[in-house]
Amino acid sequence: EAGVTQSPTHLIKTRGQQATLRCSPISGHTSVYWYQQALGLGLQFLLWYDEGEERNRGNFPPRFSGRQFPNYSSELNVNALELEDSALYLCASSLGLARVFGPGTRLTVL
Amino acid sequence: RKEVEQDPGPFNVPEGATVAFNCTYSNSASQSFFWYRQDCRKEPKLLMSVYSSGNEDGRFTAQLNRASQYISLLIRDSKLSDSATYLCVVIEGGGADGLTFGKGTHLIIQP
Numbered sequence: 247e248a249g250v251t252q253s254p255t256h257l258i259k260t261r262g263q264q265a266t267l268r269c270s271p272i273s274g275h276t277s278v279y280w281y282q283q284a285l286g287l288g289l290q291f292l293l294w295y296d297e298g299e300e301r302n303r304g305n306f307p308p309r310f311s312g313r314q315f316p317n318y319s320s321e322l323n324v325n326a327l328e329l330e331d332s333a334l335y336l337c338a339s340s341l342g343l344a345r346v347f348g349p350g351t352r353l354t355v356l
Numbered sequence: 357r358k359e360v361e362q363d364p365g366p367f368n369v370p371e372g373a374t375v376a377f378n379c380t381y382s383n384s385a386s387q388s389f390f391w392y393r394q395d396c397r398k399e400p401k402l403l404m405s406v407y408s409s410g411n412e413d414g415r416f417t418a419q420l421n422r423a424s425q426y427i428s429l430l431i432r433d434s435k436l437s438d439s440a441t442y443l444c445v446v447i448e449g450g451g452a453d454g455l456t457f458g459k460g461t462h463l464i465i466q467p
Contacts, residue, residue, distance in 0.1 A: 287459065288457045291453035302453065304453065343388045344390050344402050344405070346402065347401070349398070352397070
């Protein structure tokens, strides 16, 4: 059974551009969670999607947005990129109360 | 304000030694606890859940102390491959994501 997959592995953008990150949860799982892990910081919760709906979001500005498709895959969009958006972006499925993470997308903003 | 605190380390430990580190949490209503392992530039991977009675998985033992609000991870007979960052995760139940991650403890096992 495939785990959580994410693409691309790496993404390099410049300030002001937009980034789109993609995730597919574990097969059959309806929820997708997005996290940001910036250097020196812990994992910060970004967004939670379930059954195509945004269920909750963390303390991030509106330029962080996303959606979930009918097949439960998800997209995270970051508009008007800033240097401090450089981070590892992780997508996760639920495993009971815990989370199973994908390999992440490393976003670098120059 | 909910907080999960970990000593960032690094803990430099000789191979074969026993090492333990703690994670303190501020919310007494916290319900569930986990330890994750994260290798450099990789995603966190679930290491083990932490049960109230304590639990063991091979060389790893996890303990919960609700009175003092901390969880611990003990690694016996440490291996070079145990070198990683260990994250504790506290679930408080209800609302938002419900999970709070510690920033991790960096462990280096030296030959």
